[in-house]
C-alpha cells in the first residue's frame with residue numbers, strides 16, 4: 001500500500017498488539033503527516049505466567065509500557081477502554097463504543113485483528129480477545145458506523161474507506177516498513193512484561209518476521225494485512 005491516509009484508527013485487544021501487528025505502518029504514516037489514533041480494548045492484566053503477579057499491578061505496568069511505545073510510534077492519541085484481560089464480549093455496548101470512536105475520529109483507514117485467523121500452525125491459536133475485538137471492530141465499521149439508524153446517539157455517520165487486518169493467515173496487502181523497522185522493533189521492546197527474553201530478542205523477532213513479509217512484498221521489511229475496500 002503506497003498511499004498515506006490522513007487519519008488512521010487502530011483498534012487492538014491488548015497493549016502490545018498494535019506495535020506487533022502494525023507498528024511499522026503506523027510509524028510510517030505518522031512520519032508522513034497522518035494522524036494516527038489507537039484504541040486498546042483491555043488492560044492486559046492477565047498477561048503473565050507468574051501466579052504472584054497482581055493483575056492490577058501488571059495492568060499499570062503495561063499502561064506505562066504502552067505510553068513509552070506510543071511516543072516512539074508517534075501516536076496522536078491512545079486510549080485504553082479498560083476491559084479486563086480475557087473478558088471481551090462482542091456486545092452492543094462494546095460495538096457502540098467502537099462506533100462512537102470511529103464517528104468522532106473519522107478515519108479513512110482502520111486497522112485491527114483478523115477475526116477469522118484461528119490456528120497458526122501447531123504452536124498457537126489466536127487469543128480470544130483478538131478474535132472478539134476483530135469481529136466487533138468489523139461490525140462497528142460496517143455497516144454500523146456508516147448508517148444513521150445504528151447507534152443514533154453515537155455521533156454523525158462516517159464511512160471508513162479501507163480496513164487493514166493484521167494477524168491474518170491470508171495477507172493480500174503489504175506496507176513497506178523498511179524506513180520504520182527500527183522504530184517498530186524499539187516499540188515492541190517497550191513491552192518488557194510480555195517479551196522477557198534476553199535483551200534484544202523481541203526486536204530480532206520483529207526484524208525476522210518483517211523480513212519474511214518483505215520477501216513476499218519485494219522490499220526489505222514489510223507488514224502484511226488482509227485488505228477490505230469499503231469506500232464509496
Ligand SMILES: [Zn+2]
Pocket residue numbers: 013014016017127130
Ligand atoms: Zn494480544
